[in-house]
Amino acid sequence: MSNRLDLMSRRRLFEVAGAGAAGLVIGDAAIAQGRYAPPSRIDTGSVEGGKVKFPAWRAPADTPSGPTPAPMPPEQRVGFAIVGLGRLALEEILPAFAESMKAKPVALVSGSPEKLHTVAAQYGIKPESCYSYESFDTIRDNPEVKVVYIVLPNAMHREYCERAAKAGKHVLTEKPMSVTSRDGQAMVDACKRAGVQLMVAYRIQYEPYNRRAMQFVRDAKFGRLVGFHGINVQTVAADGAQQWRQKKAMAGGGSLFDIGLYCLNTARFVTGEEPVEIYATTYSPPNDPRFAEVEETISFMLRFPSSTIANCFASYGGRDDKHQRLNLETAVLDMPNVYQYQGQQLTVTAREQDATSENRLVLAPKNQFATEIDHMADCVITGRKPYTPGEEGVQDHKMMEAIYESAHAGRPVKLERIDGKDMFRGPPLKQDA
Structure with a gap:
């Protein structure tokens, strides 16, 4: 019975709607006849430079909306x-x-x-x-x-x-x-x-939370960056020795090449500097076929010209953990899930008058792969050099070679000092220019 009533109600609704639509004038004519109130520019927006743009519709207390997506045809x-x-x-x-x-x-x-x-x-x-x-x-x-x-x-x-x-x-x-x-x-x-x-x-260099941390450091918003701590840990399956990542000839190295590189590259990216000294140590469980050719665990320290010290740790031997912490003069930046594909966070701990505040920044998420792909596409269209060109990758390889040299020798390795910022990167991204 209820189904029949529902059906009759829907039919009556369509009949009424149809009757109304028969005499309804839509669009500009309907507005002219007073059927609808004319829309404001806040609601309609405007087309500028081939893109639809809307003026702000919220008060300044609210976080503004991002730009309207404007995909290319x-x-x-x-x-x-x-x-x-x-x-x-x-x-x-x-x-x-x-x-x-x-x-x-x-x-x-x-x-x-x-x-x-x-x-x-x-x-x-x-x-x-x-x-x-x-x-x-x-x-x-x-x-x-x-x-x-x-x-x-x-x-x-x-x-x-x-x-x-x-x-x-x-x-x-x-x-x-x-x-x-x-x-x-x-x-x-x-x-x-x-x-x-x-x-x-290098998707991390295009990811919003890491870019915000980089900007805090470069602008000295909280004073000098004293210490950088990067942790990237995950496990390998029991039969993981069959993976190409466990073969030195195919992978080049173990946890350093695969996940420790995120810590190394992000430390260089955040500071904009190149290390002047490296000290490292490695460990692999004996008689474990997964680590017969490559290291399970690596820990390394980077000292930068500004005296910032970066402590980095990567391992295939522990549960997934991808965490970053920046110690600045007047604040601490805590960044869980920092090297994950999604789920990044950033909490700023600082003094607030006579108290301590913990402010969590909430940024609009972006697909890291889409962002870097679009940057490459833009470089092809405009002819500009990529922000993370081949030279950036070569420099990381030189740093990883120095890390292994230190681990094998059991002593720090001094590096040639390279002055200046972003010496191996392309022009700043548009939002940073």
Whole structure:
């Protein structure tokens, strides 16, 4: 009975709506006839420079809204080829294109025909834009592909970077950029010869909370940065010895290369400086096949020209923990989940008159992969140098080589002093300019 009444009610609603709609005049004519109040500019916004913009509609006490998204038309977006269809590519990178404003996936490269067919169907990639590793060089004939995004084991980065550059394609490579500083420099040189851009996917340098911490330090908002503490820990499965990350020839190193690099690169990014001294130590459980070739745990100290000391710790032996703390003269910045793909936080602890305050900053989240992909696309469109170019990756390799040297020798390693800020980065991001 109740279902019948519901059905009769819906029919009556549609009849009334239909009758009303028959005589309803919509749009400007309806406004002119007084049926609707005219909208204000606050509600309608305006189009400026090809973008829709709205004036502020909240009082100054509330956090303002961000800019209205202004994605480029699909046909104008920069086409990316994803090389390697492993976990990172399928779980993070390809889904991130849905949040991209300037880029789109147009080609895939994989050694698995089954994965190629499946993923291409999911993302609308043309069959002719699916390549094996053997046929990769024919990507030069695909005008849709502007950028090759390398998501392969570290030891394969150099080969596919050089092949992509030879094909006339720009290159975005995952970190670390290779397995040695020599290979990294070869990648830089290959891209320069070919006249294409090379960028390393240091997503942390584009992530809002880390960028805010960097700005606090650079502006000396809370005085001098005294200490930086970075922790990046996660576990490896019991049969993890089969993973490529546990093979030195493929990975280049253990926890340092994979997760400790986040601590190293972020310390350099936050300070803008290069270390003048490094001291490190490593540990691997004896008789554990997972760590027969690479280290399980590494701890290292960096001393910077400003006298800031960074203490960094990375391990494959403990439960997931990705935490960062900055000790400044008048405040402490506490940053849980700092190297995660999402869930970052930032709490500022400082004096508040005769009390202590703990203020948690809440920033609008951004997809880190979409943000870095869009930056690469913008560099292709404008011709500007990436913020994290190949030179930034080479410098990290030199630092990691010094870290291993110190750990093996059991003593600090002195480094040549490099004065200036951001000596290996490209121009500041637009919001920092």
